[in-house]
Amino acid sequence: MVAKYKINERVILTDSGGGRNLFVDGAITFNDSDGKTLTIKNTKKTLAPDFFTEFFHRFQGATSGYATGGTVPPFTNVIDKFPFATDGNATDVGNLTQARTGVAGQSSRVSGYTTAGYATIDIIDKFSFTSDGNASDVGNLTAGRNAVGGNSSSTNGYTTGGSTNGYPIVPSDVIDKFPFSVDANATDVGNLLISRRYPGGQNSKVSGYSAGGGPPSQNIIEKFPFSTDANTTDVGDLLVATWGRSGQSSTTHGYASGGYPLPSAGTVIEKFSFSADGNSTDVGDLTVSKTQSAGQSSIESGYVTGGYDLSNPSPPPTIQTFDIIEKFPFSTDANSTDVGDLTQTRYGAGGQQV
Numbered sequence: 484m485v486a487k488y489k490i491n492e493r494v495i496l497t498d499s500g501g502g503r504n505l506f507v508d509g510a511i512t513f514n515d516s517d518g519k520t521l522t523i524k525n526t527k528k529t530l531a532p533d534f535f536t537e538f539f540h541r542f543q544g545a546t547s548g549y550a551t552g553g554t555v556p557p558f559t560n561v562i563d564k565f566p567f568a569t570d571g572n573a574t575d576v577g578n579l580t581q582a583r584t585g586v587a588g589q590s591s592r593v594s595g596y597t598t599a600g601y602a603t604i605d606i607i608d609k610f611s612f613t614s615d616g617n618a619s620d621v622g623n624l625t626a627g628r629n630a631v632g633g634n635s636s637s638t639n640g641y642t643t644g645g646s647t648n649g650y651p652i653v654p655s656d657v658i659d660k661f662p663f664s665v666d667a668n669a670t671d672v673g674n675l676l677i678s679r680r681y682p683g684g685q686n687s688k689v690s691g692y693s694a695g696g697g698p699p700s701q702n703i704i705e706k707f708p709f710s711t712d713a714n715t716t717d718v719g720d721l722l723v724a725t726w727g728r729s730g731q732s733s734t735t736h737g738y739a740s741g742g743y744p745l746p747s748a749g750t751v752i753e754k755f756s757f758s759a760d761g762n763s764t765d766v767g768d769l770t771v772s773k774t775q776s777a778g779q780s781s782i783e784s785g786y787v788t789g790g791y792d793l794s795n796p797s798p799p800p801t802i803q804t805f806d807i808i809e810k811f812p813f814s815t816d817a818n819s820t821d822v823g824d825l826t827q828t829r830y831g832a833g834g835q836q837v
Contacts, residue, residue, distance in 0.1 A: 540637035541782070542590070542686045542732050544836025547612075548779035548808075550788045550825055551579060551588060551597045553832030555804070558582040558601070562610060562618065563825050565788075565808055567781040567836075570822035573788075573808065576615035579608050587633030587684065588777065588833030589640030591663035595835035598642045598661075598669075602649030603627030607640075607661055607669065612837040621666035624659050630680035631655075632730070633833060634691035636709035638663055643693050644675055644682045652698070654678035658707060658715070672712035676705055681775065683728035685737030687757035692718075694739045694755075694763075697726030704737075704755055704763065718760035723748045729778030729834065731785030733813035738778075739763065740787045740811075740819075746772035749792060752785075752811060752819065766816035770809050777834035784810040787819060791830040804828035 510524040550563045550573065560582040563573035583600025590596070597608040597618065605627035608618035624642055631645035642659040646652050656678040659669035675682070679696030686692065693705045693715060702724040705715035725742035732738070737755050742748045749772030753763040773790030780786070788808050795801035808823040 540592075540688065541734065542635060542688075543734065543780045543782045544590070545782055547837055548781070548786050548788070549588070549595050549835040549837075550777045550779075550829070551595070551608075551610075551618075551833045551835065552583050552586045552600065553777070553789060553829035554584040555827050555829050558584050559827060559829060561827060562595075563788075563827075564615070565823055565825075567784070570810075572823045573825045575826045577610055577617045579610075579618045580620045581606060581608075583629075584831035585629035585631065585645070585681075586831065586833040587631040587642050588835040589633050589635045589642075590835045590837065591635070591640070592637075592837070594663070595837070596640050596661075597833045597835075598633065598640070598659075599624060599628050599631045599645060601629040601831075603647065604629065609666070622661055622668045624661075624669045625657065625671045626655075628655055628657075630831075632682035632684040632693050632696070634684045634686050634693075636686070636691070637688075639709070641684075641691055642669065643684065643691075644679050644696060646680045652680065654680055660712070673707055673714045675715050676717055677701055677703060679726070681726040681728070683730035683739045683742075683778070685730045685732045685739070687732070687737070688734075690757070692730075692737050694730065694737065695721055695725050695728045695742060697724075697743075700724040700726050700744065706760070719755055719762045721753055721755075721763050722765055723751055723753070725774075727774035729776040729787050729790075731778045731780045731787070733780070733785070736813070738766075738785050738811075740778065740785070741769055741773050741776050741790060743774040745774060745793050745796070749773050754816070767811055767818040769819050770807065770821050771805065773805055773830075775830040776805075777832040779834040779836045781810075781836065783814065784812055786810045786834075788834065789825055789829045789832055804830055
């Protein structure tokens with residue numbers, strides 16, 4: 484049976500068993516809430532199931548950022564949420580299935596994901612963006628690991644690098660992918676050029692990026708495609724070789740914020756272009772020196788949440804943990820400002836946004 488939907492006098496959409504065809508005599512324009520438009524003219528077009536979702540996809544959130552898991556200490560399972568529209572503190576809106584640190588965060592349009600964790604946790608947790616609540620275990624990575632990076636396309640989440648052991652450290656180069664459309668285990672779809680822990684994750688519409696990591700500290704910026712399963716390529720260098728950087732993404736640039744070694748790299752905000760491969764530039768400073776912060780991205784700003792500094796680096800080191808929520812603008816190069824607090828001091832958390 485073919486269902487026909489008359490959109491206007493010149494446009495008809497048909498649906499037959501999930502196969503959609505768009506018949507356009509003239510032109511039709513579709514709009515989303517961000518003001519993005521799609522115009523289709525004089526065509527018979529067969530539409531993929533995710534046609535509109537893919538076209539209008541954006542990684543950046545419009546309403547809220549999340550920080551999940553991490554080390555207080557001890558390890559925490561708390562899911563914090565904070566608003567993008569106004570500066571303010573976070574609220575505790577739920578719990579992960581297991582308290583853990585060294586996790587990665589991924590985001591679909593409707594759900595947040597928290598993957599991996601110290602020392603060899605392979606859990607893929609999912610929680611709803613539409614209602615506050617606890618996470619549920621919806622799958623497993625190909626291997627348990629911690630200190631990982633996270634990336635998100637419109638259809639899949641990615642967990643990159645990390646360590647497959649606590650101590651001694653065994654760095655990983657694996658890129659795992661899991662679907663957003665169904666709850667399922669991850670598959671190994673490629674490799675980083677360098678095995679490493681705590682890489683920062685950034686996302687354009689078509690590619691995932693992995694910046695920095697260690698040990699030893701790296702300055703490499705790697706890129707892998709979302710359209711096909713493949714290994715990364717080296718597309719540039721950070722100014723500072725470091726690990727434990729948080730990643731943020733505008734529609735045009737990736738950002739790498741903070742990181743180890745402290746304090747030399749701990750305040751740096753670096754930016755690199757998505758449109759052309761190249762090195763990063765120093766565009767600002769965080770309010771305090773820190774590493775292992777979580778990163779979130781709104782349409783207008785990058786956020787850096789939590790983290791730790793070494794107030795006394797001499798053995799045995801003294802760690803100072805932070806609950807700071809700070810943000811910096813995408814529209815201009817500038818320092819970050821302190822705009823609120825998490826419900827707990829923490830580091831090693833995952834970042835998500837909607």
